[in-house]
Structure formats: structure tokens, C-alpha cells
Amino acid sequence: MRRADRLFLLIHALRGRRSAITAVQLATTLQVSPRTVYRDVADLQLSGVPIEGEAGVGYVLRKGADIPPLMFNAEELEALVVGTRFVRAFGGERLGRGATAALLKIEAVLPPELRERSQRTRIFAPEVGDRIENTGLIDALHAAIGAMQVLRLDYRDGQGAVSAREVEPLALAFWGGTLTLGAWCRLRGDFRNFRPDRIVRHAPTGEIFAPDPARGFDAYLRAVNAGGGAG
Structure with a gap:
């Protein structure tokens, strides 16, 4: 780790704390020796950073101190x-x-x-006008995830058949070519991934679903890693 990065992380560890943090705790966080922390704190104090405290007691950043962020490389x-x-x-x-x-x-x-x-920089992701991301659908799905809104979908499968679903939306995932809505599907009683370009109609039901460890986001991730199904 560059010393400049370490000094930034040290300041970040002190920012916003109400109680002092010891050099040993800082050393564990930064994966350095307490001696290095003592030296870094002393150097920061000499350069005008308002760190208060002493070795053996702990350190705090003076309330109201405004430290500029580390410049990007x-x-x-x-x-x-x-x-x-x-x-x-x-x-x-x-x-x-x-x-x-x-x-x-x-x-x-x-x-x-x-x-x-x-x-x-020569890495681009062109914004194509007729792509699904520009229709407002992704915004609507994203908002429903944040609000924990149950959605009613008319969904077309790979053979063209349309089915009505009520889903508890959990995440949007980009798979390097395909965007999917990860959700708990009440019709299937399991996690499913829905392609937005196959959603014929969507609307909130007005119901807010409650957090449930058995069918929440963490459980969805475990199911995806285990090969969870498509819509």
C-alpha cells in the first residue's frame, strides 16, 4: 500500500468517530505495526491535520475538521x-x-x-436509442426494488407464451449482454430471473412485501450461485 493511501485511510478511520481509537486498533485496520501508526499520526499532526490524542490513549479527529479527499490517480x-x-x-x-x-x-x-x-480513454458503452434501458422500464423496476413493491407482470417466455406473474423484485443484474430482473415469483414459489425485454406489461399491485430471509436478496444470491432458474 502506498504511504499516501495509508494516510488517507488513517484519516478516514478517524473521521466521524465520537470516541478515541487506539493505535493498536488502527494498526489492525491498516495492517501495519503500531509504531507505523504513531509515526504516521505524528507526521499528519505536523502537517496540520487536526488529530487529537496521544500514544497509549487513542486518537480522534477534531470535530468539524474538513479533510480534502485523496486525489485519484x-x-x-x-x-x-x-x-x-x-x-x-x-x-x-x-x-x-x-x-x-x-x-x-x-x-x-x-x-x-x-x-x-x-x-x-477508449473503452465505450454506446448509448443506443432503441435499447430497453432507454424506455423507462429499468427505472420503474429499479424504483420497485427500492420501495419493495410487489409487481404484476405479463411475461412472455422463450416460446412466446404469455403468463401473468406477481413477483417480489430483488435486484437487477447485468450478465455482459443480458439484463435480468431477479425476483421471488409467487406463481412458481421460487426465485426467477426475468428478462425486461420479455415483460409485456408491468404495474405495481399496491402491496409492499416484507423482508423475508428465506426469499430475500441474500437468499436470491445463493440461489443464483447454485444455478437458479430463469423466468
Whole structure:
């Protein structure tokens, strides 16, 4: 780990705490020796970071202190740019707008050389106008997941037959070519993955489903890893 990264993580570990944290605890978190923590804290204090406390007692960051974030390196910035492009292409309109706004804020405070680097990356996710992500359906499914709304779907299977389903939506997953809605299907009494492009109609039932460990998100992930079924 670079020392600059370690100093940033040290400050992050102190930020927002109401009680002191000892050098031993910090050393365990950062996977370094307590001696290294003592040295890093002393250096930060000398550079003006408002850390209060002492060895053997613990340290806190003075209340109200505002520490600037660690600057991104070129690879981290490129990852953010590429990630933003994928969110805009596949995450629905609402998240796409959020990703664009976030990137603008990041680029606004970058030095010129990093801003130019962010514009030179050659990994793209083109935004095609007639793709399912641009119809508003992904936004509606995403909102239903967050609100824990039971959805009524008219769903077309691979043979073209349409069935009515009531589902408890849990997650949207992108499989590198196919986006699916992971849900508990009340008709099948099991987890199912539904392709948004096969959803003929959808509407909330007005019912909010309660968290249930047996058919919630964690259980869905276990079922997917075990080869859970499609719609």
C-alpha cells in the first residue's frame, strides 16, 4: 500500500468517530505495526491535520475538521469514467443522469493533465436509442426494488407464451449482454430471473412485501450461485 493511501485511510478511520481509537486498533485496520501508526499520526499532526490524542490513549479527529479527499490517480480516474459510461448505457435514465452529474463534479476539480486523461480513454458503452434501458422500464423496476413493491407482470417466455406473474423484485443484474430482473415469483414459489425485454406489461399491485430471509436478496444470491432458474 502506498504511504499516501495509508494516510488517507488513517484519516478516514478517524473521521466521524465520537470516541478515541487506539493505535493498536488502527494498526489492525491498516495492517501495519503500531509504531507505523504513531509515526504516521505524528507526521499528519505536523502537517496540520487536526488529530487529537496521544500514544497509549487513542486518537480522534477534531470535530468539524474538513479533510480534502485523496486525489485519484490515472487508473482510478479511468475506471470511474468507464464505469460512468456503462451506467449511462445500461443503468436506466435516472442513474445515467446521476452518473453524468457525478463525473462532471469530479472532472471540475481535476488538474488539466488528469482531465485530459479522462477524455482519452477508449473503452465505450454506446448509448443506443432503441435499447430497453432507454424506455423507462429499468427505472420503474429499479424504483420497485427500492420501495419493495410487489409487481404484476405479463411475461412472455422463450416460446412466446404469455403468463401473468406477481413477483417480489430483488435486484437487477447485468450478465455482459443480458439484463435480468431477479425476483421471488409467487406463481412458481421460487426465485426467477426475468428478462425486461420479455415483460409485456408491468404495474405495481399496491402491496409492499416484507423482508423475508428465506426469499430475500441474500437468499436470491445463493440461489443464483447454485444455478437458479430463469423466468
